[in-house]
Amino acid sequence: MTLSKKLVLILGDQLDINSAALRDFDQKVDRVIMIESVQEAQYVWSHKAKIALFLAAMRHFAHTLEKLHYPLTYIKESPFSIVETLRQQILEDRVTHLVCITPGEWRLKQEIALLAQELDLRLEMREDEHFFCSHQEFELWAANRKEFRLEYFYRQMRKTHRILVDEEGNPIGGQWNFDQDNRKPYPKKGPGIIDPPASFEIDCITKEVIDYVEATYQDHPGSLLAFNWPVSRDQALEALAYFVDYRLRNFGVYQDAMWTDTPFGWHSILSSALNLKLLNPREVIASVLEAWKKYTLDLATVEGFIRQILGWREFVRGMYYLDMPKMAQDNYYEHSRALPNWYWTGETGMSCMRDAIGQTLRYGYAHHIQRLMVTGNFALLAEILPKEVCDWYLAIYVDAIEWVELPNTAGMALFANGGRFTSKPYIASGAYIKRMSNYCNTCKYKPDIRFGETACPITTLYWNFLIKHRAQFEASPRTRLMTANLNKISQEDQDQIVLHAQQLLHNLDQL
Numbered sequence: 001m002t003l004s005k006k007l008v009l010i011l012g013d014q015l016d017i018n019s020a021a022l023r024d025f026d027q028k029v030d031r032v033i034m035i036e037s038v039q040e041a042q043y044v045w046s047h048k049a050k051i052a053l054f055l056a057a058m059r060h061f062a063h064t065l066e067k068l069h070y071p072l073t074y075i076k077e078s079p080f081s082i083v084e085t086l087r088q089q090i091l092e093d094r095v096t097h098l099v100c101i102t103p104g105e106w107r108l109k110q111e112i113a114l115l116a117q118e119l120d121l122r123l124e125m126r127e128d129e130h131f132f133c134s135h136q137e138f139e140l141w142a143a144n145r146k147e148f149r150l151e152y153f154y155r156q157m158r159k160t161h162r163i164l165v166d167e168e169g170n171p172i173g174g175q176w177n178f179d180q181d182n183r184k185p186y187p188k189k190g191p192g193i194i195d196p197p198a199s200f201e202i203d204c205i206t207k208e209v210i211d212y213v214e215a216t217y218q219d220h221p222g223s224l225l226a227f228n229w230p231v232s233r234d235q236a237l238e239a240l241a242y243f244v245d246y247r248l249r250n251f252g253v254y255q256d257a258m259w260t261d262t263p264f265g266w267h268s269i270l271s272s273a274l275n276l277k278l279l280n281p282r283e284v285i286a287s288v289l290e291a292w293k294k295y296t297l298d299l300a301t302v303e304g305f306i307r308q309i310l311g312w313r314e315f316v317r318g319m320y321y322l323d324m325p326k327m328a329q330d331n332y333y334e335h336s337r338a339l340p341n342w343y344w345t346g347e348t349g350m351s352c353m354r355d356a357i358g359q360t361l362r363y364g365y366a367h368h369i370q371r372l373m374v375t376g377n378f379a380l381l382a383e384i385l386p387k388e389v390c391d392w393y394l395a396i397y398v399d400a401i402e403w404v405e406l407p408n409t410a411g412m413a414l415f416a417n418g419g420r421f422t423s424k425p426y427i428a429s430g431a432y433i434k435r436m437s438n439y440c441n442t443c444k445y446k447p448d449i450r451f452g453e454t455a456c457p458i459t460t461l462y463w464n465f466l467i468k469h470r471a472q473f474e475a476s477p478r479t480r481l482m483t484a485n486l487n488k489i490s491q492e493d494q495d496q497i498v499l500h501a502q503q504l505l506h507n508l509d510q511l
């Protein structure tokens with residue numbers, strides 16, 4: 001039997017030593033290739049911490065491969081794109097058989113398939129087993145559905161994978177969703193003592209990467225001073241253990257709460273480790289279920305957390321592949337304004353935006369409600385072009401990879417696809433931010449004032465948005481209450497709101 005030489009491509013977000021791509025690897029004849037591409041770091045104007053995290057994690061993974069005696073071609077700092085670098089290597093080594101895991105990013109999947117066609121390669125794109133739901137299973141679930149809603153998908157996932165269900169497939173605790181017990185603001189006096197996130201050693205590999213990024217990407221946004229992301233499998237496991245032991249207990253109740261200088265709250269901070277495949281969602285869920293018993297945690301917290309991983313994470317991935325490439329072009333409201341420059345600096349008079357963006361620049365992290373109801377809400381109300389907003393999210397968060405960033409930003413935060421998988425636009429006035437945070441206490445604007453110099457820009461733009469899209473909001477029972485409240489505002493005040501909103505919209509950079 002003749003053995004064909006395989007080249008196994010491992011992408012920067014596929015760092016799993018148990019990957020299906022390595023399953024039948026023959027160390028005598030096959031080879032692994034990993035590529036660092038400068039173009040990928042510049043494709044959007046990426047946060048320094050995001051570039052450093054990817055490079056440090058890739059180099060640690062390469063080190064693991066070498067220790068396990070995998071023949072590896074590791075290309076550092078290629079000036080070309082991943083696919084162009086791959087092409088050169090394939091031609092040089094006369095490769096005829098390419099193996100990889102299906103890339104998470106749609107663009108890369110198309111480009112690799114095209115390359116294989118062009119070079120007449122045998123291409124095996126293997127299923128990413130890291131996820132619970134394959135693309136094929138999601139397509140089956142989606143077939144003939146008029147509405148795509150997380151809740152139905154999530155229930156099916158719970159039943160299929162027998163997670164938090166009894167023998168008959170009914171939900172443990174008698175209901176599928178315990179949201180009404182979760183999502184509280186912090187007490188008036190503040191969040192109190194929150195166990196800090198796990199911290200990780202900066203070893204020589206990470207240190208070298210940090211120095212390199214600092215020197216090479218000086219003008220990129222963000223800082224590396226607080227870099228503390230898990231960059232290896234061991235560190236990712238440490239992060240998971242630490243979360244379930246110390247921080248999970250208050251995850252549910254405070255998952256929507258915000259407070260000045262409280263960047264991580266009780267959140268898991270596991271998204272980057274999950275997205276790089278340093279952690280498998282199955283082991284995350286297993287650890288959470290174990291901690292539930294060990295520490296007799298609230299079911300509401302455990303269910304709330306599992307819904308994020310088994311529900312939202314899998315759901316947005318399914319929707320991304322179902323709707324690409326259209327998802328990247330959708331612009332339901334035909335918004336066209338430029339993203340204010342202060343999204344890149346945090347220099348704005350709005351306390352909520354300053355805090356959310358400030359911590360994003362420091363850590364490359366903001367939690368879900370900061371992303372959805374602060375920066376995302378503002379971008380929608382301020383009528384920013386979705387592409388500009390999506391590029392910002394893709395650049396600025398360490399966990400941002402298009403399959404998860406785009407559906408969340410374009411689909412959830414911006415309603416750019418007209419509500420294909422959300423039942424309403426997620427918009428809120430300053431009153432919501434006041435209720436869920438302490439941001440308004442130190443703000444130069446007042447959340448309850450609708451127009452005039454001290455009016456909260458988010459409040460003005462919220463009412464302006466409702467006035468502009470009144471018919472759409474009135475037509476749905478989910479949003480009718482919002483227009484009912486609008487109808488309580490006098491016509492004269494509504495006119496003032498529209499006038500003030502126009503001034504704001506024409507001077508977004510000055511806010």
Ligand SMILES: Cc1cc2nc3c(=O)[nH]c(=O)nc-3n(C[C@H](O)[C@H](O)[C@H](O)COP(=O)(O)OP(=O)(O)OC[C@H]3O[C@@H](n4cnc5c(N)ncnc54)[C@H](O)[C@@H]3O)c2cc1C
Binds near residue numbers: 269272366406408412
């Ligand atoms: C506009 C916008 C953009 C976002 N961009 C990204 C992104 O680029 N990458 C990313 O991983 N998440 C993204 N999210 C989802 C979510 O905000 C982050 O997963 C979460 O804040 C990461 O922090 P954490 O690990 O502490 O999460 P936790 O709050 O502790 O949640 C646990 C885990 O659940 C998963 N999860 C939770 N919510 C979602 C969701 N809506 N979609 C997918 N997975 C979810 C994540 O893996 C997360 O680690 C985005 C959300 C919004 C509203």
Ligand code: SF4
Binds near residue numbers: 443456458
């Ligand atoms: S007043 Fe408005 S802009 Fe200021 S922190 Fe509150 S919600 Fe944000």
